[in-house]
Amino acid sequence: MTTREEQKNQTRSKILKCAFEVFSKNGFAAPTLDIAKAAGVSHGTIFVHFSTKEDLIIQLVRNFSFKLRSTIIVPLSSPKGIENFLINYMDVIQKNEQFYIRLIGEKDLLPDEARLMFLNLQLSNARSFATIVKLQRNSMKLKNIPSTMMFNTWIGLVHYYLLNKDLFSPKGSVIKKYRDELISTYLELIRVQD
Amino acid sequence: MTTREEQKNQTRSKILKCAFEVFSKNGFAAPTLDIAKAAGVSHGTIFVHFSTKEDLIIQLVRNFSFKLRSTIIVPLSSPKGIENFLINYMDVIQKNEQFYIRLIGEKDLLPDEARLMFLNLQLSNARSFATIVKLQRNSMKLKNIPSTMMFNTWIGLVHYYLLNKDLFSPKGSVIKKYRDELISTYLELIRVQD
Amino acid sequence: MTTREEQKNQTRSKILKCAFEVFSKNGFAAPTLDIAKAAGVSHGTIFVHFSTKEDLIIQLVRNFSFKLRSTIIVPLSSPKGIENFLINYMDVIQKNEQFYIRLIGEKDLLPDEARLMFLNLQLSNARSFATIVKLQRNSMKLKNIPSTMMFNTWIGLVHYYLLNKDLFSPKGSVIKKYRDELISTYLELIRVQD
């Protein structure tokens, strides 16, 4: 890679990084000029690397999905498979809580392609979860509920807390504050009591 | 009421009705001009009846909260109290599904006053639910989970389906399609199995 | 005059009175709606009595000019003619200080006709003053200066204080505060010292 190309990549990365931060903080309606300022590049430079604001968002969501996908561990045959999955899931989200909140909260502002990618990520997670649940049914008596529903209940609960962060945890991370309570509640719910 | 007043009220109602529809369809960022067009009045007329766009939204949310409040029945001492509450809850939401979705999905675009009103409505519902749950514990064995968490799980699940309506039910009402499944799943989860 | 006509006149007077007050307080750019509210009549009523806002202002200035004209006394053959004129002039202005300030300060917002009327008033005053000066020259040694200039110096000084009321007397009347100082300064200036 030539020096020129390297520098180009660096600029591009810088923009992506700063866009991530600006959008996390101010939402996807934040002006592209703010991103340029944050990245220390000119306004026009953004459009050298990304044809439109939509394109920038798409790349951002693509990277984000990829990162999440590669971070979410699916502990297939563990006896505590579900719990481990949930713990890991929470940790992953917590690391990019603000951006994740924007993603689920401003879904309708996203370009179609970005929305689809994020959707696919969730579907993929749902499938992973379903697999784990299936395996876990052996070692743990679970409520007789379709695994889709099981996942949706979980993700619904988590998203509810995330979207109402200002209510539940205005200052710090919601996930950090409620992680354990959410997990234990959920596990309690899906378990058949003896 | 004189004819003049009637006509004024009609215009006001027409604007409110059309604003409700336009916001339901396009979100709260929809231009006031679109509402004027939909209502068949001039742009200026909107500001004769509502001092600002924010004011219009506040009135809209006020009416909506009031309607919901007066429609949500709280069947205190029924043996099927929880189930009846949930059925009723779903029916009420279903009637204004689109607007409800905008309300929870574009929370951050709302004027403070509107956000607070809607928040209070949800808190009020949470309290009603808690009361019912307490009573129901006698006639039905329930999971040993704080009633707040019980409500949040329910509302999280429902909101998740609403916010992902395009995924679950792109054409018709999500609630109509999933009402029974959501209720039965939820009841199954909170019940202690024998 | 029939009762009907009486009432009509009353409404008209009420509007004129309130317009005078509103314009005094907020300037001629004040909305006609504010005047209607102050007068306790409907917005449309204003345009029943005055075809346009300009027309209303014209009537207002006409009345005002008339009132001033009839209040300004021209003490022709007094030995203290000039001084008496100045004292009276100040008193007359002071009674409607705010409106007078608007008139000289927002001259360019006035309809042509109104501007002309107010101009004529000032010309008439200038002529009166010239006459007095001529008579006074007998009993008092005055600077050898054209009487037009004498008047303009006086009115310039007074208007300067009026237009900078916020500087000279932000709370109460400027004229009240500076009347004596302005008069004595002026008299000192025009007198030939021995």
Add this chain to the structure above:
Amino acid sequence: MTTREEQKNQTRSKILKCAFEVFSKNGFAAPTLDIAKAAGVSHGTIFVHFSTKEDLIIQLVRNFSFKLRSTIIVPLSSPKGIENFLINYMDVIQKNEQFYIRLIGEKDLLPDEARLMFLNLQLSNARSFATIVKLQRNSMKLKNIPSTMMFNTWIGLVHYYLLNKDLFSPKGSVIKKYRDELISTYLELIRVQD
């Protein structure tokens, strides 16, 4: 300075110049769109260079005050100090007569900052004048009048002519037409005659 910067400065200057002309001609209530048209730039361009209309006015008044300040000469120890000051004062005003008239006539439309700057300029001039008067008292017998009053009489007279330009000199410059008469009248007034 690069070509780019030069061009930017040119646009900025062009806007300032045209704003100066448009405001001079139509007053500060003139629409920003008119300025854009006069400058041959798009409406948005104005707001690239000036964050708000108020900001534009502030810059304009700042430049104007600066120009006036640097042009007004204070001939301290001259035997004809006062006369020279007045001549120079008139010349300076004459160069930007229209704008100066708007400034004193639409004072209340100005942003606070602009009003303050122009006020300070006048105060500064008043102080200069006071100094000159003090020195001149040696070489010329002057009326026994506070120097503040001396300045106010002068500026009152000049402003009166300026504000009534349409009366005194509808076509050309008032100052040009009346400069000498105003100065000689004023000098005659403040002098003690022997």
Add this chain to the structure above:
DNA sequence: AATGAATGAGTTTTCATTCAT
């Protein structure tokens, strides 16, 4: 005569995007 709801042209400001340098 009085009402007051409705009109619509006019105003400032924002911001993604373009393009000459």
Add this chain to the structure above:
DNA sequence: TATGAATGAAAACTCATTCAT
């Protein structure tokens, strides 16, 4: 490749004036 000045299409809101009642 990067720059950043310039663009122009919105968007919310104001207010004198009209007209059916």
